[in-house]
Amino acid sequence: GNSVTQMEGPVTLSEEAFLTINCTYTATGYPSLFWYVQYPGEGLQLLLKATKADDKGSNKGFEATYRKETTSFHLEKGSVQVSDSAVYFCALSSGESGTGTASKLTFGTGTRLQVTL
Amino acid sequence: DVKVTQSSRYLVKRTGEKVFLECVQDMDHENMFWYRQDPGLGLRLIYFSYDVKMKEKGDIPEGYSVSREKKERFSLILESASTNQTSMYLCASSFSGGGGRTYEQYFGPGTRLTVT
Numbered sequence: 001g002n003s004v005t006q007m008e009g010p011v012t013l014s015e016e017a018f019l020t021i022n023c024t025y026t027a028t029g030y031p032s033l034f035w036y037v038q039y040p041g042e043g044l045q046l047l048l049k050a051t052k053a054d055d056k057g058s059n060k061g062f063e064a065t066y067r068k069e070t071t072s073f074h075l076e077k078g079s080v081q082v083s084d085s086a087v088y089f090c091a092l093s094s095g096e097s098g099t100g101t102a103s104k105l106t107f108g109t110g111t112r113l114q115v116t117l
Numbered sequence: 118d119v120k121v122t123q124s125s126r127y128l129v130k131r132t133g134e135k136v137f138l139e140c141v142q143d144m145d146h147e148n149m150f151w152y153r154q155d156p157g158l159g160l161r162l163i164y165f166s167y168d169v170k171m172k173e174k175g176d177i178p179e180g181y182s183v184s185r186e187k188k189e190r191f192s193l194i195l196e197s198a199s200t201n202q203t204s205m206y207l208c209a210s211s212f213s214g215g216g217g218r219t220y221e222q223y224f225g226p227g228t229r230l231t232v233t
Contacts, residue, residue, distance in 0.1 A: 043209075108159055
């Protein structure tokens with residue numbers, strides 16, 4: 001079955017530090033890959049996505065590249081801010097097209113990021 | 118703006134009570150989902166629905182049921198609440214995939230349910 005493995009948190013960084021959150025996956029076929037972010041007290045929101053190998057998703061200074069050879073989708077940001085403090089979830093979707101299963105997601109366990117001044 | 122709303126942010130119920138969690142989306146999405154979120158376990162899919170009156174079990178359906186009588190509304194029902202159902206419950210919706218495309222899921226703010 002499908003699975004997503006994320007690095008354990010919490011990750012604590014000083015403002016302007018470089019961020020990497022590792023994510024690897026196991027899936028059949030050609031999954032789409034996502035990073036979602038959950039700010040305190042809120043639901044999840046999509047941060048970025050990539051739908052095929054070598055695609056790079058980017059948003060708000062965050063980037064992740066779909067690496068099929070290493071089955072990875074690591075999240076990076078060059079300079080984090082206090083406002084980036086949140087829980088980050090890696091997820092994949094590999095359902096069959098044309099059916100309701102196409103949008104089912106498998107999530108990792110989440111990585112909490114704490115950014116301090 | 119896509120909006121997914123959930124009926125309560127916080128809920129406290131007693132063991133054995135019947136509990137209804139309601140979710141409404143305003144984007145005419147075909148798919149709707151119920152997850153529970155627990156520390157260290159991430160999000161786990163309870164049930165999802167890909168059309169009105171259609172439902173499929175997710176990874177952890179035991180102790181739960183769902184109802185989708187209208188396209189915009191998806192209800193999660195705990196027939197007899199137990200303490201191990203204390204959790205954060207998240208609702209989400211999305212368009213259906215087609216032609217290999219996967220659409221993102223839009224999430225509500227969550228309901229923190231405590232069963233005592």
